[in-house]
Amino acid sequence: AAGGSESEGEEVKRRDERISEAKRLYSVSKIEQAFKALTGIDDSTLEKAKADLVHEIRRKHEKMTETRALVLDEKGWETVVDNHDGISTFHRQEPDTPVHSIKVVGLIDAPIQHMLSLIIEADLIPTFIDYVKLEVRQLVIKSVYHQLLYQKVYLPWPLDNRDVVVEAQGFDLLDEHGEIIVYGQSVDSFADVPIPPVQGRLMRLQIHLAGARIRPLTMTKVELTGVVNVDFKVFLPTWAVNWLARNLAYYAFVQFREKASSTKGNGPHHQRVVEKKDLYAQVMRPVVKYFLDQHKLEEIKTHPKSQIHPQAESKPPEMLPDEAVEITIELSTEMNTSVFGEAVEIEQMSKTESKGAESSRPPVVPGDDERAGVPPLKLNGQMLSPDFVVSPSRTRITI
Numbered sequence: 367a368a369g370g371s372e373s374e375g376e377e378v379k380r381r382d383e384r385i386s387e388a389k390r391l392y393s394v395s396k397i398e399q400a401f402k403a404l405t406g407i408d409d410s411t412l413e414k415a416k417a418d419l420v421h422e423i424r425r426k427h428e429k430m431t432e433t434r435a436l437v438l439d440e441k442g443w444e445t446v447v448d449n450h451d452g453i454s455t456f457h458r459q460e461p462d463t464p465v466h467s468i469k470v471v472g473l474i475d476a477p478i479q480h481m482l483s484l485i486i487e488a489d490l491i492p493t494f495i496d497y498v499k500l501e502v503r504q505l506v507i508k509s510v511y512h513q514l515l516y517q518k519v520y521l522p523w524p525l526d527n528r529d530v531v532v533e534a535q536g537f538d539l540l541d542e543h544g545e546i547i548v549y550g551q552s553v554d555s556f557a558d559v560p561i562p563p564v565q566g567r568l569m570r571l572q573i574h575l576a577g578a579r580i581r582p583l584t585m586t587k588v589e590l591t592g593v594v595n596v597d598f599k600v601f602l603p604t605w606a607v608n609w610l611a612r613n614l615a616y617y618a619f620v621q622f623r624e625k626a627s628s629t630k631g632n633g634p635h636h637q638r639v640v641e642k643k644d645l646y647a648q649v650m651r652p653v654v655k656y657f658l659d660q661h662k663l664e665e666i667k668t669h670p671k672s673q674i675h676p677q678a679e680s681k682p683p684e685m686l687p688d689e690a691v692e693i694t695i696e697l698s699t700e701m702n703t704s705v706f707g708e709a710v711e712i713e714q715m716s717k718t719e720s721k722g723a724e725s726s727r728p729p730v731v732p733g734d735d736e737r738a739g740v741p742p743l744k745l746n747g748q749m750l751s752p753d754f755v756v757s758p759s760r761t762r763i764t765i
Contacts, residue, residue: 381407385416392423394648395511395538401427430537433549433577437591443469447616453623455616460595463574467595468615474588476626479650481580481588483635484626485548486649488515488534490634494625497617506559510645511536511548514556519571526567528598531556532576540582540656550576550594572597582653592619 384403391400400423409420443456453472460467474481484494492500499520506514518529533556536548552573555561564570574595581589594615625635639646 382416385412385420388423389419392419392426393509394652395509395536396541397423397427397430397537398539398542426535426537429535429549430539430547434539434543434547434579436575437547437577437579437593446613450616451620453616453619455619460574463595463597465574465595465597467575467593469591469593470615470619471589471591472619472623473583474590474623474626475586476588476623477586478582478588478653479639479646480635481590481626482649483639483646484622485536486510487635487638488513490638493634494621495618496621497614505531505562506556510649511538511546514553514559516562518568526569528571529562529564529568530571530573531561532573538652540652541659544581544656544660546580548578548580569599571599582656585653585657590619 384407388400388403391397391403404420404423407420409417409424412420442458444458445454445456447453447455453470455471456469457466458469484490489502489504491502501516501518501520503516504513505516508514512535513533515532515534516529517532518527520527530552531554532550533553534548534550536546539545539547550573552571553561574597576594576596577592579589579591581591583589
């Protein structure tokens, strides 16, 4: 009996450790890994706090799966704008509402942290959407990718203003699918948070569905897909509402893209990134890791440029005061580094460093890379000289 009790105690301990690990993963938006950590756990046998956590993770995993399927679904969409300036928009009739769903797909040429700051700093949305007056308040920030938002839309006379309370949450699926999935949904209640009441002539709109897929292509290029179905509760013909939604979607994406491309060094978003550099280091760490894993890069070193040294201690990526994510990496000279786009800068080593890194390298003969024991390498279209090389098969660059 004592042996059975001890075995049961060990089983409970292992179960609780798995729940703790799932909680940690969920706190950093790793929903797929958190969900897998809970495989086989019966939440009906748990105390309330743990059961609630397990239920929430499983419910959010289901929501993520539904949102991802929605964004990736290509059936039934009719083209409105066909790849104009890198942006395409579509609309689709849904079975349970007369309001059409709108889909936007486009490329954003901007550093990833700039684009993500436009999503994370949701209360600053009115600073770059100017075709309609908006008010956005963050009622609750549960984590960097999980917020409860209050939004108010000021409409021209004779229409009454609209508002909505939205739960928005992002899920890091970079390890699994190379993407971040974001979903949004209007809510009437949220845990213990008081929901602002509808006042005066305000009308509360309803978000039937909303989802986005953020797919980093390089450190400075992102493919963004968004799908939304919103009932504005406007007493206009449905065709007119759908026409407005289809056209406004294009201009909203244009303004979002322009802001993402112009964030560095100016404006409130830049200031937030500087103020929250530790938070944005947390945001960027999985993105950088994703690219490093994709290309089997072997060493990450974060440091100011003045402190570059081949033997520097490895550190996780972190944001520097000037908002740059600067990481020194060593990689195979055969590796295609174009994935890093304009974020890649060549970091030239001094001759002392080069010789110290590989004392056995033959003397360098200008124009004769083969005799130097170094295969030629082009990075961003520029041929690297042997002085950029740590060894005959490894090159050091800075992202």
